[in-house]
Amino acid sequence: MNDGPLKGVRVTEFTSAWAGPYATCLLGFLGAEVIKxxxxxxxxxxxxxxxxxxxxxxxxxxxxxFNSLNLNKASAAxxxxxxxxxxxxxxxxEISDVTMENMRPGVVERLGLGYEAVKKxxxxxxxxxxxxxxxxxxxxxxxxxxxTFAAMAGLSFLTxxxxxxxxxxxxxxxxxxxxxxxxxxxxxxxxHQKTGEGQYIDLASQEAIAAMSGDVFMEYVMNQKVPQRKGxxxxxxxxxxCYRCRGEDRWISIAVVTxxxxxxxxxxxxxxxxxxxxxxxxxxxxxxxxxxLDSIITGWTRDQDDYALMERLQQAGxxxxxxxxxxxxxxxxxxxxxxxxxxxxxPVMGKDWVITPPWRxxxxxxxxxxxxxxxxxxxxYVFCELLGMSAEEVAILEEEKVIY
Amino acid sequence: MSNRALEGLSxxxxxxxxxxxxxxxxxxxxGADVVKIEAPETGDEARRRPPFPGDEVDPEKSGLFFYLNTxxxxxxxxxxxxxxxxxxxxxxGAVDVLVVDKPPGFMDxxxxxxxxxKQINPGLIMTSITPFGLTGPYKDYKAYQLxxxxxxxxxxxxxxxxxxxxxxxxKMGGNSSDYDPGIVTAIAxxxxxFHKGITGKGQLIELSKQEALICMQRVESVTYPNDGVSMSRxxxxxxxxxxxxxxxxxxxFVVFVTPMEHQWKALMTLIGDPEWSKEAWCQDPxxxxxxxEEINRHLLDWLGDHTQEEIFRRGQALGxxxxxxxxxxxxxxxxxxxxxxxxxxxEHPELGKIKFPTAPYHFSKTPWKLARLxxxxxxxxxxxxxxxxxxxxAELAVLKKxxxx
Numbered sequence: 001m002n003d004g005p006l007k008g009v010r011v012t013e014f015t016s017a018w019a020g021p022y023a024t025c026l027l028g029f030l031g032a033e034v035i036k037x038x039x040x041x042x043x044x045x046x047x048x049x050x051x052x053x054x055x056x057x058x059x060x061x062x063x064x065x066f067n068s069l070n071l072n073k074a075s076a077a078x079x080x081x082x083x084x085x086x087x088x089x090x091x092x093x094e095i096s097d098v099t100m101e102n103m104r105p106g107v108v109e110r111l112g113l114g115y116e117a118v119k120k121x122x123x124x125x126x127x128x129x130x131x132x133x134x135x136x137x138x139x140x141x142x143x144x145x146x147x148t149f150a151a152m153a154g155l156s157f158l159t160x161x162x163x164x165x166x167x168x169x170x171x172x173x174x175x176x177x178x179x180x181x182x183x184x185x186x187x188x189x190x191x192h193q194k195t196g197e198g199q200y201i202d203l204a205s206q207e208a209i210a211a212m213s214g215d216v217f218m219e220y221v222m223n224q225k226v227p228q229r230k231g232x233x234x235x236x237x238x239x240x241x242c243y244r245c246r247g248e249d250r251w252i253s254i255a256v257v258t259x260x261x262x263x264x265x266x267x268x269x270x271x272x273x274x275x276x277x278x279x280x281x282x283x284x285x286x287x288x289x290x291x292x293l294d295s296i297i298t299g300w301t302r303d304q305d306d307y308a309l310m311e312r313l314q315q316a317g318x319x320x321x322x323x324x325x326x327x328x329x330x331x332x333x334x335x336x337x338x339x340x341x342x343x344x345x346x347p348v349m350g351k352d353w354v355i356t357p358p359w360r361x362x363x364x365x366x367x368x369x370x371x372x373x374x375x376x377x378x379x380x381y382v383f384c385e386l387l388g389m390s391a392e393e394v395a396i397l398e399e400e401k402v403i404y
Numbered sequence: 405m406s407n408r409a410l411e412g413l414s415x416x417x418x419x420x421x422x423x424x425x426x427x428x429x430x431x432x433x434x435g436a437d438v439v440k441i442e443a444p445e446t447g448d449e450a451r452r453r454p455p456f457p458g459d460e461v462d463p464e465k466s467g468l469f470f471y472l473n474t475x476x477x478x479x480x481x482x483x484x485x486x487x488x489x490x491x492x493x494x495x496x497g498a499v500d501v502l503v504v505d506k507p508p509g510f511m512d513x514x515x516x517x518x519x520x521x522k523q524i525n526p527g528l529i530m531t532s533i534t535p536f537g538l539t540g541p542y543k544d545y546k547a548y549q550l551x552x553x554x555x556x557x558x559x560x561x562x563x564x565x566x567x568x569x570x571x572x573x574x575k576m577g578g579n580s581s582d583y584d585p586g587i588v589t590a591i592a593x594x595x596x597x598f599h600k601g602i603t604g605k606g607q608l609i610e611l612s613k614q615e616a617l618i619c620m621q622r623v624e625s626v627t628y629p630n631d632g633v634s635m636s637r638x639x640x641x642x643x644x645x646x647x648x649x650x651x652x653x654x655x656x657f658v659v660f661v662t663p664m665e666h667q668w669k670a671l672m673t674l675i676g677d678p679e680w681s682k683e684a685w686c687q688d689p690x691x692x693x694x695x696x697e698e699i700n701r702h703l704l705d706w707l708g709d710h711t712q713e714e715i716f717r718r719g720q721a722l723g724x725x726x727x728x729x730x731x732x733x734x735x736x737x738x739x740x741x742x743x744x745x746x747x748x749x750x751e752h753p754e755l756g757k758i759k760f761p762t763a764p765y766h767f768s769k770t771p772w773k774l775a776r777l778x779x780x781x782x783x784x785x786x787x788x789x790x791x792x793x794x795x796x797x798a799e800l801a802v803l804k805k806x807x808x809x
Contacts, residue, residue: 151727160574182591201766219455
């Protein structure tokens with residue numbers, strides 16, 4: 001636990017993969033105590049497979065992906081197929097403020113851990129269920145992952161080149177859903193603080209992604225127009241694209257919104273005559289002739305260094321920044337200065353690089369204070385210390401594969 | 405008992421565009437009292453951004469502004485004037501949360517930085533949203549959504565997959581890269597407000613949009629330092645190279661993801677258990693990865709004869725994670741979203757009867773609610789300046805003339 005703003009809040013969670021675990025990880029960064037209930041009987045796939053790279057890990061405690069998404073947490077093992085395990089889970093929930101699960105809709109109820117059942121032992125629990133499509137509706141049982149959430153929410157359709165298939169998506173989509181869950185849980189916590197009232201929250205990942213495209217839906221309801229893919233382009237600005245730079249797969253993004261920025265760009269390119277060119281005199285004309293514009297700018301950027309270009313353009317007041325890969329991010333001087341990469345000591349992996357929490361709070365900083373837990377690492381803390389069981393009792397339940 | 409989760413939370417928003425206003429909207433929609441400060445005459449820049457009915461630019465009819473500013477009150481105020489500054493101090497002195505998206509040093513130069521404001525309101529949670537944060541070599545750099553999307557590593561990997569790296573990487577579709585920092589900020593604001601509820605203390609929260617986006621890419625962002633791998637968007641270099649992904653069918657595109665063996669089997673059942681699927685090399689994930697091109701060719705052949713709808717329904721009934729790539733129109737008309745109520749029918753004075761996007765979380769006790777539509781520019785000047793701050797109507801006219809409001 002750390003001294004973040006949520007110090008004193010206890011979260012007991014039953015999530016796996018990415019969208020669930022990262023939601024409670026965010027609360028853990030902010031000081032909540034997060035206890036993850038998991039099992040050897042069905043290991044979280046983030047412990048075995050990196051969805052994005054295809055890399056498989058040598059064992060459940062060797063996953064860099066799991067480490068990134070479960071920092072600060074404790075892990076206790078319960079085989080929820082066993083009725084005794086459900087009893088223990090409920091005892092733990094009795095002394096928790098928040099819980100979250102992301103099993104297929106209907107599963108927690110069958111296990112006896114649904115909201116109604118938990119409410120009986122902890123009437124003011126804040127309970128969030130995260131699923132692909134929500135707990136109601138004809139598609140409630142449909143299975144999904146980040147790529148399907150993005151597809152169903154309309155984001156894939158909108159992302160990519162005009163003349164190329166729409167884009168697939170990976171983990172970032174899960175993490176948007178996770179951030180949405182974390183916000184909802186916190187709003188419910190604030191309500192609880194004022195009123196003492198808990199509640200149930202049904203969160204659909206598909207909708208979490210759709211909510212971030214509100215204006216896209218407004219375009220359709222206002223004009224019955226279906227927005228299409230348009231690469232890097234923008235309806236209100238040109239030039240507005242990524243331009244090739246020197247080196248392998250190096251690019252700089254340049255966005256010009258105002259006439260002043262356009263004139264500054266022409267000056268920086270040492271082509272002052274362009275500023276007076278009829279084709280590019282104002283925003284609408286620049287947009288109309290943006291293909292010409294793009295080829296002129298590419299001619300200028302092609303043999304230059306992306307960082308040198310950023311510096312020159314920024315000095316002139318033009319918004320420009322490179323398109324960074326993982327390597328580019330890691331070596332970026334600004335991000336270095338900000339210290340966003342940090343190494344955590346991990347008992348199995350050794351040192352593992354992770355990204356620090358995204359906010360800076362002046363009085364109660366968000367922190368990473370420990371690596372993600374090894375599977376069942378905190379059995380003793382949870383069952384003996386929190387639930388007051390004896391070591392013998394725990395040993396028997398381990399033998400019976402209840403604590404497993 | 406109140407049925408609004410954030411009733412009692414007061415927020416002052418001094419933001420424009422998307423990220424800051426979205427952060428405040430998230431709170432306003434759950435019952436917070438949000439007063440939005442807009443520049444006199446011009447207002448929030450989102451008022452001049454599309455969509456507009458009939459594509460005619462009208463600062464009172466932007467669909468983007470409508471969506472991002474529900475449940476707020478709008479006042480016009482210029483804190484760079486002496487009178488405007490006084491009013492700003494009065495407003496900031498009485499709220500729990502102030503959200504600002506001005507460049508580093510801007511508020512300090514006005515005498516309205518956190519150090520000054522906390523003197524008059526020690527419980528203030530002041531929140532700063534900027535492209536690169538308040539410190540570091542790029543802190544004063546300018547960045548629009550296109551730039552933050554690329555400089556955070558988000559754009560570099562899109563589209564998935566690209567044919568090769570001869571074409572530029574692209575930003576995420578729509579404006580979602582500007583929504584992300586809004587929700588990431590709102591998480592910290594909520595946590596700080598919770599802390600204030602216990603201790604009475606406020607604080608300064610700083611958020612860099614670049615870092616908010618990196619935190620959504622945290623797994624992809626550490627592959628280089630941990631494994632020496634820098635994923636690109638190129639075919640074969642992105643994703644686990646499993647069969648599937650985004651593929652064309654008879655009337656559009658669908659996407660398949662089958663990480664589990666039973667899901668792969670469900671996909672094979674869907675396409676009629678073809679002969680090739682019974683080959684030895686097709687029985688485990690690594691064998692399939694080695695034959696991924698051949699498998700995808702077979703899948704494409706089958707998909708070409710089937711529609712999105714039949715692939716989606718039959719596939720899901722079999723337990724195969726498959727989804728259609730839906731356009732905005734399809735999303736709005738989806739039976740599922742009708743049932744969950746994600747789009748609400750509303751009567752809008754400017755737009756008539758429309759479907760309006762609500763929120764992805766369904767609270768059992770404190771539901772999302774549209775209590776008021778997005779405000780007109782300065783719509784609540786009288787209510788805020790006269791009713792709340794006790795100014796006289798005549799004073800308002802003077803302030804207006806001075807350019808303060």
